[in-house]
Amino acid sequence: MPSTSPRTTKIAIIGAGSVGATIAYACMVRGVGQQIVLYDVNREKVEAEVLDLNHGLQFVPMATIEGSDDLGVCADADVVVVTAGAKQKPGQTRMDLAGANTAICRKLIPDLVRLAPRAVLLMVTNPVDVITYVALKLSGLPRQRVLGSGTVLDSSRFRFLIARRCNVAVQNVHATIAGEHGDSEVPLWSSARIGNVLLHEWAVPAHGKMTVRDRTDIFVNVKDAARQIIEGKGATNYAIGLATAKILEAILKDENRILPVSSLLTNYGPLGGARGDAIDDVCLSVPCIVNRGGVEVALNFPMNEAESAGLRNSAERIREAIKSLGF
Numbered sequence: 357m358p359s360t361s362p363r364t365t366k367i368a369i370i371g372a373g374s375v376g377a378t379i380a381y382a383c384m385v386r387g388v389g390q391q392i393v394l395y396d397v398n399r400e401k402v403e404a405e406v407l408d409l410n411h412g413l414q415f416v417p418m419a420t421i422e423g424s425d426d427l428g429v430c431a432d433a434d435v436v437v438v439t440a441g442a443k444q445k446p447g448q449t450r451m452d453l454a455g456a457n458t459a460i461c462r463k464l465i466p467d468l469v470r471l472a473p474r475a476v477l478l479m480v481t482n483p484v485d486v487i488t489y490v491a492l493k494l495s496g497l498p499r500q501r502v503l504g505s506g507t508v509l510d511s512s513r514f515r516f517l518i519a520r521r522c523n524v525a526v527q528n529v530h531a532t533i534a535g536e537h538g539d540s541e542v543p544l545w546s547s548a549r550i551g552n553v554l555l556h557e558w559a560v561p562a563h564g565k566m567t568v569r570d571r572t573d574i575f576v577n578v579k580d581a582a583r584q585i586i587e588g589k590g591a592t593n594y595a596i597g598l599a600t601a602k603i604l605e606a607i608l609k610d611e612n613r614i615l616p617v618s619s620l621l622t623n624y625g626p627l628g629g630a631r632g633d634a635i636d637d638v639c640l641s642v643p644c645i646v647n648r649g650g651v652e653v654a655l656n657f658p659m660n661e662a663e664s665a666g667l668r669n670s671a672e673r674i675r676e677a678i679k680s681l682g683f
């Protein structure tokens with residue numbers, strides 16, 4: 357008799373390094389995905405990570421965790437998260453990783469699409485906007501089904517710093533970093549809010565009023581965060597693990613959650629500018645509706661002139677990198 361129990365949701369994570377293993381841990385603790393599998397070319401590493409994770413299963417929602425150096429472990433996954441590849445060494449930018457990580461994608465992506473033909477692909481490997489575009493082209497999948505973690509992490513760094521400056525709960529700060537997950541990213545100050553109050557109108561005794569200096573310091577800190585963490589401990593993992601688990605939850609639970617993920621923009625804009633200013637044929641982050649199909653739509657978010665110009669500059673930077681890779 358055919359089973360009547362609902363199909364379990366399966367997450368496949370490619371790369372069991374600092375980021376991949378922490379995504380698995382965050383998913384496990386939050387109860388995202390009933391089957392989690394990790395694949396890595398380093399068999400000892402993936403087996404050790406999976407053993408350690410399995411020893412914590414008693415304390416979290418029901419799940420199974422497997423790992424292998426055989427890509428077949430990813431078969432029929434609902435979402436494939438790619439974290440494999442080179443990471444920044446102190447002094448390197450994310451863009452410096454483009455060539456090496458594109459080479460890894462050329463091999464991996466076609467095999468993953470064959471093994472998990474219904475999966476949404478979620479790219480985390482850096483430079484994430486470039487790698488998302490590369491994965492989209494190599495996969496042949498519809499644009500909705502290939503996305504990157506984008507500036508979800510940068511936006512959470514941004515919100516944390518605003519919350520700390522104004523002494524309010526981070527959950528009540530609504531503020532977004534758009535564009536490249538990297539040096540040309542754009543803080544959307546004009547739409548930032550605490551509760552329902554626009555940040556530039558925020559002035560509450562004991563909870564601050566944001567000065568120009570505060571804004572500059574906060575944005576410098578957001579951009580500099582990865583460098584600071586990498587210098588101190590070699591990799592960033594906890595916040596990206598939680599951010600990625602949140603994106604996975606939005607996909608697997610069909611949440612229609614608004615997140616600044618990276619996705620292919622087509623004739624996006626004009627964002628307050630002229631029609632010729634529209635952003636086209638590049639992956640970058642703007643707030644998007646994320647659900648079981650992946651990215652349903654990129655929202656035409658309100659931006660002032662400076663923000664739109666910043667976003668177009670970011671698009672140009674990413675496009676140059678994509679072109680230099682022959683895509």
Ligand code: NAD
Nearest residue numbers: 371373374375396397398440441442443480481482591596
């Ligand atoms: P890491 O070196 O700890 O792990 C990378 C893992 O990938 C290693 O275990 C390695 O064996 C594996 N690997 C390499 N080639 C592979 C292949 N062909 N198939 C399968 N596995 C392979 O690095 P990390 O700190 O986990 O970072 C991983 C990536 O994530 C880097 O590119 C890093 O820059 C990126 N990252 C992105 C964000 C973001 O916000 N998008 C945040 C942090 C890190």
